Amino acid sequence: MKLRQLALAATVAAAGLSSALLPSVATAQAKDQFFPVLVYRTGAYAPNGVPWANGYVDYLKLTNARGGVNGVKISFEECETGYATDRGVECYERLKGKGATVIQPLATGITFALTEKAPIDKIPLITAGYGRSESQDGGVFKWNFPLAGTYWIAGDIIIQDIAKKNGGFDKLKGKHIALVYHDSPFGKEAIPILQERANTHGFKLTLLPVTAPGVEQKSTWLQIRQQRPDYVINWGWGVMNSTLLKEAQATGYPRDKIYGVWWAGAEPDVKDVGEGAKGYNAITMQHGAEPNAAFVKEVLEKVHGKGQGTGPKDEVGTVLYVRGAMSAMMAVEGMRRAQERFGKGKVITGEQMRWGLENLDLSQAKLDALGFKGVMRPISTSCQDHVGSAWGRIHTWNGSKWEFTSDWYQADEMIIKPMVKAAADKYAAEKKLTRRTPADCQS
């Protein structure tokens, strides 16, 4: 009897599922451009994942409220990855089938896995500010777009700021910098650029890995207490960041000598530490907390004002919220650019989207019109250059909010370009790929 009931229940459930799934697939394939949204709203990284996801979805809703892109509305669906690679791949496959034309994986591990799948499926990958740094070389990574910054650019700018505070690069000689990093591909991305800079300027670099998720840092801080580095760079994520700041406080390490990567420079990282994090610096990939930006006000008016907001209203305009919105904006603008060439008011394909992203030209005037005035600098991509803009600035936590404390820096192309080329060539050799020809760039 039991078996029969089980079988019956399973059949009923399966039938219910398939009938329920069919309509949702059908609506996605109507005259809407479908945007998959890979997020993590649960797990160890949720405090940072949630505002990003809210910003991303709110911007898509805002685009629809503005009338879509030349009349084409945007539909979207969220999928929870929990920052796990295998669940991320499952999400990708699920949403790909619903007509995805661009994907933002939001995790370095998933980015690596999808980099192998993107050229086959012909779906471009936007990894705004994260992912693999060498993928800014469009000659090898045809389908990857680390728009507006990579980890190497971030690491380079942090060293530039330290040099500036010390009065020039020549003053870095003999200094000691410790890199405390999340022990994963994400954390290790910083190492090559810092080593390159260390060799050039003669400062000592100590690498201190922290096992994921990063709540256990006692031994790391014991080493910092013993070695007393002049600066600590925090390449952390999620719960690791607030733990690091609490440990720094307990150790008595000056917070204004700590620099965080942009994943470690948002409100959830410092809120719990409050005053204890005062003086802590973090690199921003262009924007910080932007409560006064025009698009934020527009979101509050057109999305939250209509009761359609995602997440709490008072988080609109926080650092990671803006990050999510900016990531969505670049994808939407890629779509708009593709429409300019392949037909306005049409739903575009993945290949057309790729062209749009490769020929993205977000001038200051366009950014101002979109409500991003003062939030970011213009972005212009090309066949060889998939990053579009290598600028960033430093912001500092003053105990209650993030404030910019530096001017704009541009990452040193002379250093990053050869590194990117070498890493991309190595990848191409491993994969037996050839560089794209100029003819391929025209397509």
Add this chain to the structure above:
Amino acid sequence: MFYRENGQFKTSYRADQQIFPITQDRLAILAIVAIAALVVPFLVDEYLFRAILIPFLILSLAALGVNILVGYCGQISLGSGAFMAVGAYMAYNTYIRVEGMPLIVALLSGGFFATLVGMFFGIPSLRVKGLYLAVATLAAQFFCDWAFLRVGWFTNNNASGSVSVSDLSVLGWRIDTPMDKYWFCLGFLVVFGLLAKNLVRSAIGREWMAIRDMDVAAAVIGIRPMYAKLSAFAVSSFIVGVAGGLWGFVHLGAWEPAAFSIDRSFQLLFMVIIGGMGSIMGSFFGAAFIVVLPIFLNQALPALGALLGLEISTATVSHAEYMIFGALIVWFLIVEPHGLAKLWSIGKQKLRLWPFPH
């Protein structure tokens, strides 16, 4: 009525010793393999292939390996994720370091190195048992996590520690469409499944089971505990290692040590416990339960909510998925402590008597 071995007389030792002595079983297995290989690929779409079927096949293979150790030999191991990692990374290294290395040989070499590591970490099993052994095998997990994160050689000195492979092919057969990948994994699973089935009913399999049931008594009747335990570790790690190689090469394409974390070890152990310890069939049930159910819940809950006119947020779905999944595990263990395979065998028993149960 249909499932009865009456009248099937064996006239030779050979016939008596075949893997599936009952004709219906033999036909059923043949039919299942034929359907899996020839019918299923033409019915399912790409999503089912890449997100469900391929992970299911690979993890079934891994669960099969773990079942040999845990279910047949009674040695609880929490190092299975590590053995998968060894298989994946060593297959990667042989694949890229040796020019012209055939894919299958690379994968098998991954299994070979996993065997060595598995036997090494199996040595404590000669002295410690049960939960203590589980803790000892945890060492394998932590050691491998450490080695693959820290030792640059394993990842070919990639800056990020993540490795990737592509352009897989076997004797000119390029494995890039989901269907090819499915067939490739299915081939491994069928071969290893039959080998394992045959192995557990051979002398060595009986030794394992004797050790599992009572090791002192087994030693008294002349079974060498060291040989039996280490051979179980060896066979188990080999299969798990090959599964690890497939997981990295075929399913993910690019991976990092986190893909084979302690969570994976627990997941494999749960597959064996839920599926049924000491049952080849149970490995498949367990893998299906653990792989498919969360994904099913994740998609069914929003759909169910939509039917009722509710919009369920992504976070709620994810939380509910964990809760329902956990509750189902507990429920299954209470209702059927011997795993899903037991339900299967009860079903077979019933079928024998049908339609005239006494």
